[in-house]
Amino acid sequence: MYKLFFNLLFKRMDPERAHHLAFGWIRRTASVPVLRTFVAAALAPRHRELRTEAFGLRMHGPFGLAAGFDKNATGIDGLAMLGFDHVEIGTVTALAQPGNPKQRLFRLVADRALINRMGFNNEGSAAVAQRLAERRAAFRTVVGVNIGKTKIVPESEAAADYVTSTERLARHADYLVVNVSSPNTPGLRNLQATESLRPLLTAVREAADRSVTGRRVPLLVKIAPDLADADIDAVADLAVELGLDGIIATNTTIGRDGLRSGPELTEETGGLSGAPLKERSLAVLSRLYARVGDRITLVGVGGIETAEDAWQRILAGATLVQGYSAFVYEGPFWSRAIHRGLAARLANSPYATLAEAVGAGVRADAPGTGTDGKQAAA
Secondary structure, three states: OOOHHHHHHHHHOHHHHHHHHHHHHHHHHHHHHHHHHHHHHOOOOOOOOHOOEOOOOEEEEEEEHHHHOOOOOOOOHHHHHHOEEEEEEEEEEEOOOOOOOOOEEEEHHHHHHHEEEEOEEEOOHHHHHHHHHOOOOOOOOOOEEEEEOOOOOOHHHHHHHHHHHHHHHHHOOOOEEEEEEOOOOOOHHHOHHHHHHHHHHHHHHHHHHHHHHOOOOOOEEEEOOOOOOHHHHHHHHHHHOOOOEEEEOOOOEEEOOOOOOOOHOOOOOOEEHHHHHHHHHHHHHHHHHHHHHHHHHEEOOOOOOHHHHHHHHOOOOOOEEOOOOHHHHHOOOHHHHHHHHHHHHHHOOOOOOHHHHHHHHHOOOOOEEOOOOEOOOO
């Protein structure tokens, strides 16, 4: 039914307008208690065997919605109603900004992908912080807050800009993500260089600790898939050195290799997400896990469409997995299908828990792997 609806309506509609329409339906449904309860019972059944703990937070499962869908924290309960175990809001900047000129979101249906150059359009950290403070949660779901640099702020002042957002938002976040990997804010990716990243992450960590009493807010960094292997290693080593809680791998790519869509779409500037990102994101994740092991929590995102994709990320070292682009193509039953598929794969695996499976495809001594660390064929 969703595929029919997509082809008849959404496929012919401007992607950003379709997003706002669909998200509006989700929010309105969640605002009616009886509907919210009914939809959650159908779309968000809990699988006890998938319960997950990451950086001290307990979740119903490992599968969450990546940043970018709910930029301003307006629909967390609606997204939890659809079965996402955690919802990452944002990217939020210190100052409100409109983002890049429209049209700025494109569907590459033949590739099951999206290109976006949204440009961190959001209401600003003060407005989002107030909304989070006033929120009365209908569901217990983990909320991550993804922060980025305001476009008009020069690179030399980036740390202060992130600190402003941190001081406003950290107390409302179950975990905090420093986004230095979007291709749509000029100069942002330069901050991934360790000489820039070290003082930035140190400043954000100190600001979070000053702003929140009684608990330590987990801090993660989100990196690009386009980093060279040596730079991935350098970020991994820095994360261990600074005591970060996690790394999210990966953001969108500026690459366009192997796309089937026509040049009228593939030549659009912006970050590419969805199925074409699958192989590279998995490779980055595997490299990170081989470097950091269990010292840091890894979050796998990029090209995850099916339960098998999510399972492969877990075997490659991800404690948590996230998706976004496939949500556009799969619709509201997507999260339920991922959870059911993960539960089935865990039951048919040599692992008693998901935690045991994390990194099993990389660890040479894990059950079901060969001496090269790759998962043995079933």
